[in-house]
Amino acid sequence: MAKHPKKRGATLAQRADRHVLYQHSVQAADFEVEFFVDRYQELRGKKPRVLREDFCGTALLCVEWVKSHPKRTAVGVDLCQDTLAWGARHNLKPAGRTVSDRIALHHANVLDPLAVKADVTCAMNFSYCVFKQRGALRHYFETVRAGLKEDGLFVLDLLGGTETMSVLEEEREIEDQDFIYIWDQAKFNPITHDFLCHIHFRFSDGSMLRNAFTYEWRLWTLPELREVLQEAGFSRVHVYWEEFEKSPGDDDDDEEQWEGTGTYRDTLQAENQEGWVAYIVAEA
Numbered sequence: 001m002a003k004h005p006k007k008r009g010a011t012l013a014q015r016a017d018r019h020v021l022y023q024h025s026v027q028a029a030d031f032e033v034e035f036f037v038d039r040y041q042e043l044r045g046k047k048p049r050v051l052r053e054d055f056c057g058t059a060l061l062c063v064e065w066v067k068s069h070p071k072r073t074a075v076g077v078d079l080c081q082d083t084l085a086w087g088a089r090h091n092l093k094p095a096g097r098t099v100s101d102r103i104a105l106h107h108a109n110v111l112d113p114l115a116v117k118a119d120v121t122c123a124m125n126f127s128y129c130v131f132k133q134r135g136a137l138r139h140y141f142e143t144v145r146a147g148l149k150e151d152g153l154f155v156l157d158l159l160g161g162t163e164t165m166s167v168l169e170e171e172r173e174i175e176d177q178d179f180i181y182i183w184d185q186a187k188f189n190p191i192t193h194d195f196l197c198h199i200h201f202r203f204s205d206g207s208m209l210r211n212a213f214t215y216e217w218r219l220w221t222l223p224e225l226r227e228v229l230q231e232a233g234f235s236r237v238h239v240y241w242e243e244f245e246k247s248p249g250d251d252d253d254d255e256e257q258w259e260g261t262g263t264y265r266d267t268l269q270a271e272n273q274e275g276w277v278a279y280i281v282a283e284a
Contacts (some may be wrong), residue, residue, distance in 0.1 A: 056084075059087055179204070226239070
């Protein structure tokens with residue numbers, strides 16, 4: 001008589017929610033809200049009230065922004081209705097009506113004008129890199145500029161470094177979580193800067209969630225972004241570069257290992273690293 005294999009329960013990968021994984025491994029909403037407020041205070045001498053988050057996804061940043069002050073409001077814009085609905089269920093609703101009533105989510109194109117003028121508009125996690133042509137990117141920046149108040153700020157982030165144009169996989173443990181985050185730079189075209197990347201997750205039971213997210217971008221450079229922002233009408237463009245320090249405990253004879261400190265300073269001079277993330281702040 002043939003033996004039937006024992007039924008196995010679902011793996012951690014099969015049970016996982018990719019949006020939860022992304023929020024734990026990629027986003028740092030509390031840090032970014034503080035960064036936006038500090039930069040606005042530094043450049044404008046007052047506190048901002050209205051945030052517009054383009055490519056907002058699950059709207060975690062919108063929620064964190066509104067929670068940070070009882071008079072703050074947020075507008076989130078994204079093309080994916082399913083992701084917005086997930087964010088409404090899992091982020092806005094648990095935050096309570098006092099928070100969710102001050103957030104408006106729009107299933108729309110970021111190129112569509114909105115009636116609300118923002119103090120701060122942001123496009124985080126390199127999302128604007130979906131615009132692969134200079135003219136298209138400039139048009140988006142012009143749309144952002146038109147949607148800002150006269151003293152508004154536009155905040156972006158950008159990745160770069162000597163390894164950014166290579167095919168590679170980078171693994172990172174996530175504190176207090178049972179999974180490993182894997183950033184997969186699958187293809188890079190040095191002629192067009194077309195850039196294909198995936199995010200995978202590996203779990204403590206050995207299971208994998210592959211291609212949880214896939215991005216087909218153009219890898220822009222900091223000089224290009226500064227120039228296009230100025231062409232789009234922004235008056236000044238600041239680059240906030242993370243300060244690096246030598247890792248503690250390294251022997252003097254070892255190859256130097258450098259780590260980011262989490263402190264960013266406004267500068268136009270920096271030493272390149274294998275990998276970095278910088279913030280760009282453009283003044284209307």
